[in-house]
Amino acid sequence: MTAYPQRVRDSILPLSVGKTLPEAFEEWSFTDRTIDHEEPIETCELCEQEALRYHFEIKNHLTKNQMMVGSKCILKFGLSVFEEGRKLNPADAKKKLDRLMQQMRLESCVRALERLAATENNVILTNALAYYRKNKYLTPKYSFVVLWRLQKHAIDHSPTFFKINLQKDKYQRDLREMPKSQIPFIWPALNSAQRKKAIELGHTKPDI
Ligand SMILES: [Zn+2]
Structure with a gap:
């Protein structure tokens, strides 16, 4: 099994229904909302990575909890990214997040x-x-x-x-x-x- 950092576990499990990380990750998807903080001053609420300029919002479809994270975490943990109701494969999810980053720039x-x-x-x-x-x-x-x-x-x-x-x-x-x-x-x-x-x-x- 992949070893996940304890902080990822501590961030996401209390906000999810699933009791294991793979179960919890299934419940979360990118909401299409992004924020450009203009300077690298923010933190990923999932992995606690610092110095983020861009935040991407994710939401748990069961608990309705939300978190602001870095795009890397969305891709790394395979959180769902949708385009017109269709769940994207990892390559297309990356393309979509890259496109949004370009747009913010x-x-x-x-x-x-x-x-x-x-x-x-x-x-x-x-x-x-x-x-x-x-x-x-x-x-x-x-x-x-x-x-x-x-x-x-x-x-x-x-x-x-x-x-x-x-x-x-x-x-x-x-x-x-x-x-x-x-x-x-x-x-x-x-x-x-x-x-x-x-x-x-x-x-x-x-x-x-
Ligand atoms: Zn992160």
Whole structure:
């Protein structure tokens, strides 16, 4: 049998009908409710893992008890994840939780951009916000202005959550022509393939 930490047992059994962990796990499912606490300050109520930024709500369908946990625990303990009434297999459950995480990251970027657009009377920022909402990514030019101004105004944000599009030739041209001094601002938002591309286009990895 798998050995479960005592704290998992202590958290879940008093809130469940089943007397063993596998029985108890069967009773719990993800409610589709998530919370982004903006900073890694929360704890998983199931395993007591600390420094969680995102909480996922689970509910026991027999006792109606609820807990806020990390997505890892939902997957690790095989708690049910549903999509339109259908229980998902583990691979699809993981995909769904990943999708929700992406959504929360997108919303967090939109909130940072909204704060930024409200701070500065700057049409570029208003346009960047509208563009990001519509396309869910930024162009290289927008990303520089946005990340530079966010930093300048010390608006809380996670640069790595912003997505930059380099698919179009124009965006690659814009990246190639970008002044060296601007690269450190957008670097954290580039994924590893895009960083490689930036180096191919003549830029160097910034010291940040
Ligand atoms: Zn946990």
